[in-house]
Amino acid sequence: MQKDPDGETAGDAVADEDKDRLIAQIMETQRRLQYLFAHDRSNPLFDAHLTMPQLKILLMLAAGGGASGQELQRFMGVSLATVTGIVDRLVAHDLVERHEDPNDRRVRRVMLTPHGRQTVERIIMAGAERQARVLCRMSAADLGVVLRATELLVGAAEADAAAERAGENLR
Template identity: 35%
Template sequence: MTDDPRAHLVEQFAQAHAALDDAFLTSRLRPLLETTLTVQQLRALGLVATGGATTTHALAEALDVSAATVSGVVDRLVGAGMVERHADPHDGRVRVLAPTDAGTATLRHLLTLPMDAELEVLAELDVDDLAALVRGMWALAEAARRSVPQAPPAG
């Protein structure tokens, strides 16, 4: 352990975060266990949604699969209303992939803690602790906004 108070607080935060992860494990897993999307479809949707793969060729490379395989994955995502294809404005032969609102909402649903459970826990905190937590969450969000690379806009 170090004498640096910041390092000590970061370690305490990591421990508290792990404890919260354990407490909410079941509620966080539920959406993943209930989805009808395959792991490959989730990976593809995530890559498309973050701008990591905006064409079928780029998606095939990112997933390390054949063009035929990725074509089937994309067809199923399009059929499910999660992804849309449209012509590239610079090269009409290329089909650009973009998430639909439903695709983005599905990812948010799968990757975020159900708010009902969180609100129930927050209601248990006293006002001073809740105010400190809100202040800290806004500070954390701002630090993340500044330092975590953001995905380029899809499309």
Template identity: 40%
Template sequence: MGQHDDERDRLIEQVFETQHAMMRSSLAAELEPLLDSTLTMQQFKLLAIVHFQGEQTISALAEAMRVSMPTVSGAIERLVERGLLSRREDPDDRRVRLVGLADDGERLFAEAADMRSRLGRDILGELDLDALRALADAYAQLAAALERRLGSGPAVAD
């Protein structure tokens, strides 16, 4: 292995360590609205599944959470009462109930996303233009490498 390979490995490790430290620091700020909400871990997990995967049947939620139908039904009921989840009939099968985020649940995740966006913009705003240009270029290269590796569509919007 040559000197350039050693430097590449060292820099890759430095990037991972820095990225991990930054994620750890920003996660607490980003999750503050969710952590201040007095949700149990099970309720948080249920909300997160619905938020990230969209409207779900009760049986799909029970399977995703690896709990029984009565357990997930009780958790759903409590979150519906708090205005965080909503239930409705499946238009294709009236026997099936679909569970989605209610307005307050959407607001909770929107607050977390807004916190992440504000924090990110504030931090990036502290960089000088040369550093910001270099970072934008590096991210474009990362997105292109990811696209090549995964063979999926563009990783970023034009």
């Protein structure tokens, strides 16, 4: 098979087009699924009475286990004073607490309280009951396909997260 100046064969270009088409179809299907589940997810978001910056901080803390004010500042892209105000409000609502960093007493680490963890869990898991009902409508064979696809997706997401932490970028 002949290669073009970039070293690709005509088959490579077709495979890339197929891959791009499949990715677009998966993204559209996922978008439709998100809309179908959206109303189940909205209740805990509205019940929590959180601003978007507060929600972002809670989600970051849930993913990372805790952060310093400077880490939150970098993540949010706002001033340290702004982060302090957001964290103060989260502390007042018993969603986060500040602790002295064991490695540096000058640094205060922000961590979720049990109530904060429960709030984040409710938001993340919203719609799980409906998702289980939807899955119950599927055959065992189809559930096996969904399980395998989900495992592949999680594996790719974990690899992407590891590459991001290592400073790599695929695109």
